[in-house]
Amino acid sequence: MTLTSDELQQLLRRSALLDAALIRFVPAHFKGVSDRVASSRIMCGVGFEHAESVKILITNDNFTSAISLLRLQYEALVRAVWLQYAASDKVTQRLMGEFTHEKAKQADRLSMMTQMLQELEGKAPSDIMNLLLQFKEYSWKPLSSYVHGGIHVLNRHSKGYPPFLIHQAVRASNSVSIILAMHLAQISGEPKQMLLLSTLQVTFADCLLESHAQTVAKHLIIKPVKRNTEQ
Numbered sequence: 001m002t003l004t005s006d007e008l009q010q011l012l013r014r015s016a017l018l019d020a021a022l023i024r025f026v027p028a029h030f031k032g033v034s035d036r037v038a039s040s041r042i043m044c045g046v047g048f049e050h051a052e053s054v055k056i057l058i059t060n061d062n063f064t065s066a067i068s069l070l071r072l073q074y075e076a077l078v079r080a081v082w083l084q085y086a087a088s089d090k091v092t093q094r095l096m097g098e099f100t101h102e103k104a105k106q107a108d109r110l111s112m113m114t115q116m117l118q119e120l121e122g123k124a125p126s127d128i129m130n131l132l133l134q135f136k137e138y139s140w141k142p143l144s145s146y147v148h149g150g151i152h153v154l155n156r157h158s159k160g161y162p163p164f165l166i167h168q169a170v171r172a173s174n175s176v177s178i179i180l181a182m183h184l185a186q187i188s189g190e191p192k193q194m195l196l197l198s199t200l201q202v203t204f205a206d207c208l209l210e211s212h213a214q215t216v217a218k219h220l221i222i223k224p225v226k227r228n229t230e231q
Contacts (some may be wrong), residue, residue: 011206086123135176171208182197
């Protein structure tokens with residue numbers, strides 16, 4: 001399958017509408033919640049910013065940078081889930097405390113992506129965990145190749161990007177955004193947010209990776225995490 005320019009523009013327009021709908025899952029303020037919940041929500045906001053930037057870069061034909069940024073969006077998702085379920089209280093308190101040079105040095109020693117996934121095993125909800133591992137299995141190595149100047153980036157940047165690959169990058173970014181919103185909906189403890197997300201997933205199914213959309217849809221029937229996760 002290949003996309004015409006008009007088809008890509010339509011995909012980008014639909015994706016922008018999806019982004020606008022999903023960013024509403026990030027609360028306007030974090031009063032009354034723990035450092036753990038606040039830091040996780042902030043990192044979700046970072047992930048949504050990366051998602052918007054992926055589309056901006058693609059609009060300007062900066063495909064290499066856009067695909068590289070997709071890895072950062074996924075890392076923001078993993079970090080958000082890790083902060084909620086696996087990080088120690090000491091870590092979340094330090095991250096949300098006053099910013100100093102010494103604290104910045106300590107933050108550099110936080111768990112890396114693979115270690116975070118290992119630490120999440122048995123702690124994060126199984127539905128979220130399965131989606132994180134699924135994305136890593138199929139996307140991590142090629143995305144790392146773009147970030148580190150490997151064979152993928154050398155080949156594509158020199159020979160050009162087929163429309164289908166750009167199409168997949170947009171859909172992948174949207175799929176990660178759906179998981180970000182899913183995480184936010186779960187920790188909110190609000191069933192209505194899960195119902196809204198389920199509706200959005202159906203409405204914007206044309207913007208998501210097909211198999212991934214089906215997997216997310218299946219997991220959206222899971223009950224949200226109880227409100228006591230915010231204490």
